[in-house]
Amino acid sequence: MKIVVLKFGGTSVGTIEKIKKVAQIISNYKKKKYKVIVISSAMSGVTNELIKKSIEISNNFSNSEHDVLVSSGEQIACSLIAGRLIHNGFKARSWLSWQVPIVTVGSYMNSRINLINKNKILKYLKDGGIPIITGFQGINNENRITTIGRGGSDASAIMFAKFFKAEKCIIYTDVEGVYTTDPNKLKSAKKIKVISYEEMLEMASLGAKVMQPVSIQDARLNRIDIEVKSSFVKKSGTLITQRSNIVNNKIVTGISSTQNDSKVSLIGVKDKPGVAAAIFKPLSKNSINVDMVVQNISANGKDTDLTFTIKTEDLNKTQKIFQKNKIIKYKKLIFEKGVSKISIIGVGMITTPGVTFRMFQALAKKNINIKVISTSEIKISVLIDKKNTKKALIALHKEFKLDNKK
């Protein structure tokens, strides 16, 4: 059986007209003799509207009832899609998570799919039906509705692709694919045709926002090819696949940037085990997300400097934490607002010498000062002044030949 999983995000099913278009897309795959499994999110806006109601009911609304409440959103979308396919003459029906069933583990609002019972869906596929399945949810061992904490409907789609050994999992969304850099920030940004899971993970965690990292990770572990594309335009999207499937590796696949970061440097921290943990524990406790962390070797063997970045909105909170904390010892504490992190990402870097040099030179040529550097196997990140972000993006995009033109 040639199975394809199609997942539609909230904006793709956001209006009746869009749902009709989605039904069209589904039927095109059906006509190509695919067995089609459809996963849908709630119509955009619906989930937020429901959550708003729950907050009005209680500022501490029950997690289990939250899941009952919001799961109705996917139920509505799936019945409408199925209704449209039936209208068009296809055999289709909605499958709610308890009807499949999709079994989850973990707590309410933060479950993950553990098992998908294949029998009923497999029989339905063999009978020529198109199952329209509620994403983002499942049931737990108490027979109660749960929602998936991370990855949402994307995670549902990946799991269906895994359990049904689908040829491909197509994520329909409101963007045309993954771009070399954010097209809102740089006009010459280009759609990437194919990208490895690892690069996509780096892109996603840096703010590409097309898919949640946890779903990409699931796809990577299960070697599921994902195509991210728009449900609004008829264009091929971006294929996310294994490195070995990518023939013409570019050196750099994409560039990402953050905004509104702040840099915190602790100068002269005691260089002994447990110090870093002692610094990050109170931040974690206060839900402050620490991004880039850099610690250099100790020059004198006694103390060292530690730098990390946070969102600027967390800066006040962070300052207060360090003021109160008497356990962490350091000589000097420096806070700096208005920094930006620029990262170049590409599996090709590993085998290509001089990428770091080319990056630094391109920035130097534009008189952009590099404050902090951090590298991984497939990524080089630098901190620069926020005001230089655009200039840096343009320079690097050109340096690594990512520009749309030519």
Add this chain to the structure above:
Amino acid sequence: MKIVVLKFGGTSVGTIEKIKKVAQIISNYKKKKYKVIVISSAMSGVTNELIKKSIEISNNFSNSEHDVLVSSGEQIACSLIAGRLIHNGFKARSWLSWQVPIVTVGSYMNSRINLINKNKILKYLKDGGIPIITGFQGINNENRITTIGRGGSDASAIMFAKFFKAEKCIIYTDVEGVYTTDPNKLKSAKKIKVISYEEMLEMASLGAKVMQPVSIQDARLNRIDIEVKSSFVKKSGTLITQRSNIVNNKIVTGISSTQNDSKVSLIGVKDKPGVAAAIFKPLSKNSINVDMVVQNISANGKDTDLTFTIKTEDLNKTQKIFQKNKIIKYKKLIFEKGVSKISIIGVGMITTPGVTFRMFQALAKKNINIKVISTSEIKISVLIDKKNTKKALIALHKEFKLDNKK
């Protein structure tokens, strides 16, 4: 176990503030040591909004998907009620029809409850929980969601009261109870404290609209006491119970009236078997509701006169049917617009002589001409000119001492 079933209609849970009030009502019963089973409708407007979407998707939207779609409305309401009760410190949770499960038979959009699995709910009640159960729905033997055709959430509540042998079933709605006549038509209308199922059935079918006849019939068959009351004001409502439970039977319990009726009379119809059926068959086929039917004995043994009423909006359609039809033979056909049916209802009539006379005399005194008369065991109906409706209501309300004053 002292069990009470509380049913809340769409207007009772129409806003967040109203849901908070509903949670208060529920907790009051809980504090009185009742085991409380709650049945809720969807928030008012939600179901219509969903149906509107389905019509936009298809002018022939699938019945099974319709049920999946609209059942989400009760799911939302139940989770919000449960969430509020939990917020207030009670043990509560939503129970969706498939979780109970509530098993229905019949077709989609028109099912009826066949069985309620008591085990889980009974255990939950014993553990001190308040189950908030989705009304208007169930699952069929294919494990798919169905909705209840007639009676809606009222029917669900009555069935729960039956299966759990509840002491009482309270129907919370937006009216304070059942009135001696429509308070919108007659200011002196009075709330009825207690009414028999049979009287309520006559009231309901005549337009009292408080509860659907099918639910009252279910309650009658299972001898379940129903109280109809408002969720907005703290006042006792109307108790609907067995005749034998009503000690001080009034002669007349209530008066109902219709508007916008038309009278159709066939003069000189052949008085032989099958004639009436031949007349009503084409009407039924065209979905024309025939209300009052009166046929007098044949004066000459050969032909007779037959009169029936229809809604005036169906008059044109009816005229066309009779014009086309060549099978039904009659001497004369008379259509009359602008008639009104006034009915007095009361189980006390059976044992009280002279009720008919008192009714006719009261109307005669006001110079109101009676066109047609029809009586049943507990009801007398007359057809009069529409323009006399209000005058007749006032006269009869006074004659049978139903007035609010004194």
